[in-house]
Amino acid sequence: MxxxxxxxxxxxxxxxxxxxxxxxxxxxxxxxxxxxxxxxxxxxxxxxxxxxxxxxxxxxxxxxxDAICRRKVASAGLGGILLGGIGASLAFMGSAMLMPNSNLGPMVAFLIIGPIGFVAGVLLGPFVALAENFDERAPSVSMTKQDQT
Known part of the structure; x- marks a missing residue:
């Protein structure tokens, strides 16, 4: 298409x-x-x-x-940014709250948790777009009284 x-x-x-x-x-x-x-x-x-x-x-x-290609790339990029950012932010704040004297928390957050979240978001993003497309293409299962007779 x-x-x-x-x-x-x-x-x-x-x-x-x-x-x-x-x-x-x-x-x-x-x-x-x-x-x-x-x-x-x-x-x-x-x-x-x-x-x-x-x-x-x-x-x-x-x-x-191709509109479908643009949507997949945008979904993957957005998913990566969201999950990577959320993971890095939570790891950064969590390490600051749980171990305030440790200086390794930010490094772990930005070098390990953030990239892992980014990769996970890129892998999951197209599936979210596919699920949205699937819902739009699914035929309606509700039947009117005229269809039943």
Missing amino acids: RCHPSRNWMGLRIAVGLFALPLSAFVLLLASKQVHHGFDWVHTAVGVPMGIVAYLSWQFVVGGN
Whole structure:
């Protein structure tokens, strides 16, 4: 199902592509460091969410004229931002309340819990959009008196 190009998405797609190009190069640099110098948690915590953002950006650049593609990318991005932000905020505030003298709480919140929430949100976001589409497409099961006779 292709939408009619009522809005020209080309300019936004070019801007997103210019954003995704250096981001993809940075993610590939982090991945090459992982391969050549061994596994590192910090590079993974930074590289995986950035790789997902680069992937979603390229997905929009390639399929930006398709309304369904735009909706999936937007749902995944919004889900990632929401769950990642909520997870990082709760971990940050929770660590401050439970262990006020610890200085590792913010680091754990922003380097571990936030990226894990972001990845979970990106994975769950398209399913939410799919469920919304499923509800819109479902036929009505209510029958009128004329339909019953």
